[in-house]
Amino acid sequence: MRKLAAWSVHVFTATGLLAGFMGLLAVTEGRYRTAMMWLLVALVIDGVDGTFARLARVGEVLPRVNGGTIDYVIDFFTYAILPAYLFYAAIELPYLPRLLCCFAMLLSAALYYGMEGMVSADGKHFVGFPVLWNMVVYLLIFVLPDLPQVAVVGLVVTFAVMHFLPILFAYPSRGGRWWPLTLLATVGFIGSAIANVWYYPEASPVWRGVCLVTIAYYAVLAAVDTYAGGGAQERRKPE
Structure with a gap:
């Protein structure tokens, strides 16, 4: 049960990347409001997953799975790459x-x-x-x-x-x-x-x-x- 809870937290963290991908699709289709909504979803996921990780003691239960690395990969996409693409597509410069x-x-x-x-x-x-x-x-x-x-x-x-x-x-x-x-x-x-x-x-x-x-x-x-x-x-x- 503890491992199931720990894996569930990692999967929840990884859904931030799915939100980012949906945002990417929205930008390519010119739906900038929808893209930003997906970025906000990713922001909320990133804001609460650490609390869930501490409650489930994921580092102790799954020591060979580095949640921090998963988080960094997703964060760099949703906090840097996708916003830069949205800026390029939507800002008039x-x-x-x-x-x-x-x-x-x-x-x-x-x-x-x-x-x-x-x-x-x-x-x-x-x-x-x-x-x-x-x-x-x-x-x-x-x-x-x-x-x-x-x-x-x-x-x-x-x-x-x-x-x-x-x-x-x-x-x-x-x-x-x-x-x-x-x-x-x-x-x-x-x-x-x-x-x-x-x-x-x-x-x-x-x-x-x-x-x-x-x-x-x-x-x-x-x-x-x-x-x-x-x-x-x-x-x-x-x-």
Whole structure:
């Protein structure tokens, strides 16, 4: 029974790749709203599978199956490759800057994944902007679609550079400063994302406002944690 539970968790994690594949099909068909919905499904799967893994003690029950590796493969597709493809297909930019933005996303993500550790020593923060290109692309398409082209390129470059800066970004599921408020902001962000994608291309000022407020909260939290983090900024291998 324990092995069945552990395998069920691994299969659940792997369904994130199925969601990503459905998103890929949607992008190729020009259904960008559907593609983003599938990316949000993958995000939710990735957000809860770790809790299930700890409950089922998968590392102990199935020591020869590396759930972390499964997770990394899926994450790189759904957090980097597919968002870059969605950006290329949906964002209105001249060909060369659009392509270079996609290259910036993919190269920064690949290098970030290759670094010694992506989680701080206390286990409660990502060090550097985590590979969340799915959320950056969501912001550009569904929340701020009227940004000037130069601002779009500037944001992509900024986030790419931030992968490698010693900034502490909260790991929402692992506690940390203002944790209840962080969980509330996370729920608000995901809820607003679902609403903004659902109403697209119609404007939803309320839900866009919720999205921007939660992003501002994360930015303030990152600034406070980075300033006060001290030794937490030391990288370690993720568990």
